[in-house]
């Protein structure tokens with residue numbers, strides 16, 4: 001099967017893209033509105049885009065033709081926190097995508113506890129194993145809808161005690177949830193470690 005992208009409707013393209021780019025990590029983002037309401041929503045168009053300095057990006061679409069609360073808050077305040085949810089937080093994460101009005105805090109409705117961040121005003125989710133305090137670096141618009149790619153520079157990492165060994169995150173203990181299409185999620189499956197290959201001799205380098 002071959003598909004000419006130019007002939008696709010927005011919905012058709014969305015269904016294909018979200019089924020092909022899988023599994024996607026999920027940024028569970030806390031922001032603060034200008035009036036002080038803490039907002040929480042998940043975004044699976046999420047990746048890291050630089051490590052020096054550490055930067056992450058989320059892509060935010062429109063909701064009924066207007067920018068989502070998260071995007072508006074980030075543009076208004078220049079700050080956000082990316083929380084990483086583990087498997088026990090799946091229900092709360094999924095529920096936080098409900099389209100509540102801007103003056104309603106998902107945090108309060110869901111009864112989630114927060115902790116103050118150190119470098120930014122939006123709080124982090126207390127139960128999340130990892131939270132990244134971010135300052136907006138750039139916002140780039142793509143496409144006709146448009147989608148806004150919000151790039152944040154990480155100011156501070158919160159990582160639950162015990163998750164880092166030899167400077168690396170123990171992924172199995174992080175136990176993150178990922179998104180497939182629509183309301184379908186995935187957890188980590190088998191973790192496979194391959195030997196590092198040396199380019200010249202094509203032998204495992206042992207590194």
Ligand SMILES: Cc1cc2nc3c(=O)[nH]c(=O)nc-3n(C[C@H](O)[C@H](O)[C@H](O)COP(=O)(O)O)c2cc1C
Pocket residue numbers: 026039040041042043044045046059060061062063068069070071093094096097098099100179
């Ligand atoms: C797991 C999951 C991932 C999502 N990822 C995105 C995304 O990458 N971009 C986006 O615009 N909306 C995404 N959504 C939808 C938003 O979370 C949803 O529109 C939410 O109501 C936005 O909240 P806000 O208006 O408080 O920012 C996702 C929803 C779920 C459940």
